[in-house]
Amino acid sequence: MGYRQLTQAQRYQIFAHRDVGLSQRQIAQQLGIHSSTVSRELRRNSGAKGYEPAQAQRYSDQRRRSVWKWTKQLPSLINTVAARLREEWSPEQISGFMAPLMGIGVSHQWVYSLIWVDKAKGGDLWRHLRQPKRRSKHRAHAKSAGLGKIPKRVGIEHRPPAIEKRLTIGHWEGDTVLYGHKQAGIV
Numbered sequence: 534m535g536y537r538q539l540t541q542a543q544r545y546q547i548f549a550h551r552d553v554g555l556s557q558r559q560i561a562q563q564l565g566i567h568s569s570t571v572s573r574e575l576r577r578n579s580g581a582k583g584y585e586p587a588q589a590q591r592y593s594d595q596r597r598r599s600v601w602k603w604t605k606q607l608p609s610l611i612n613t614v615a616a617r618l619r620e621e622w623s624p625e626q627i628s629g630f631m632a633p634l635m636g637i638g639v640s641h642q643w644v645y646s647l648i649w650v651d652k653a654k655g656g657d658l659w660r661h662l663r664q665p666k667r668r669s670k671h672r673a674h675a676k677s678a679g680l681g682k683i684p685k686r687v688g689i690e691h692r693p694p695a696i697e698k699r700l701t702i703g704h705w706e707g708d709t710v711l712y713g714h715k716q717a718g719i720v
Contacts, residue, residue, distance in 0.1 A: 538593065539566075539574060544586035547571060551584060610637060614644055615651075618661045624648070 539547075543564055550560040557575070561568040578589035610631075617627045624644035632638035651658040 538597070539570070541586065541590045544574070544578075544589050547574060548584060548586045551575075607637075610639070611647065614639065614647060615658060618644075618648070618658050621661060621663060623663060 543566070546564055547560055550563060555563070557571045558568045561571045564571075574589065575584055578584060578592050580588055614627055614631070617630065618624075622630070624641040627644050628639050628641045648658045648662065
């Protein structure tokens with residue numbers, strides 16, 4: 534079984550089990566984790582008032598944010614990614630390309646974060662993105678221009694009373710559509 538961080542719920546369970554007097558081994562058994570995990574959790578995250586799960590979660594989150602990932606900070610890795618960006622590769626293409634080439638996998642999110650950190654430092658990697666945030670603006674303009682709307686649309690609440698009599702096939706069209714009733718056995 535691989536290593537997993539404790540969840541906030543597990544931290545509250547550790548607190549509750551300790552409060553009723555269970556030993557670290559009993560707590561570990563109840564949670565389905567190793568007893569050393571409980572021991573380490575209590576040692577790392579106990580303060581002056583003892584173990585508090587909310588404080589323990591804050592400490593854990595802070596440690597995870599501040600950890601230095603050596604594989605993601607290699608200058609050769611950053612230079613390779615920057616070179617591919619300058620060749621107009623997408624972050625998705627770069628992430629698919631890196632693992633077989635260098636043996637280090639990077640996600641497309643990491644590539645994007647590298648781009649935005651570079652931009653904040655005055656770099657130009659963001660200029661090499663194929664569509665730098667163009668799509669969302671296009672959708673907003675299209676929506677405000679009324680694109681995608683049916684011209685001269687008449688709402689269903691304004692349909693003529695003759696349709697309620699259902700004298701022709703077209704009047705039944707919306708009433709005969711089956712959504713998921715077949716799956717539920719209601720046909």
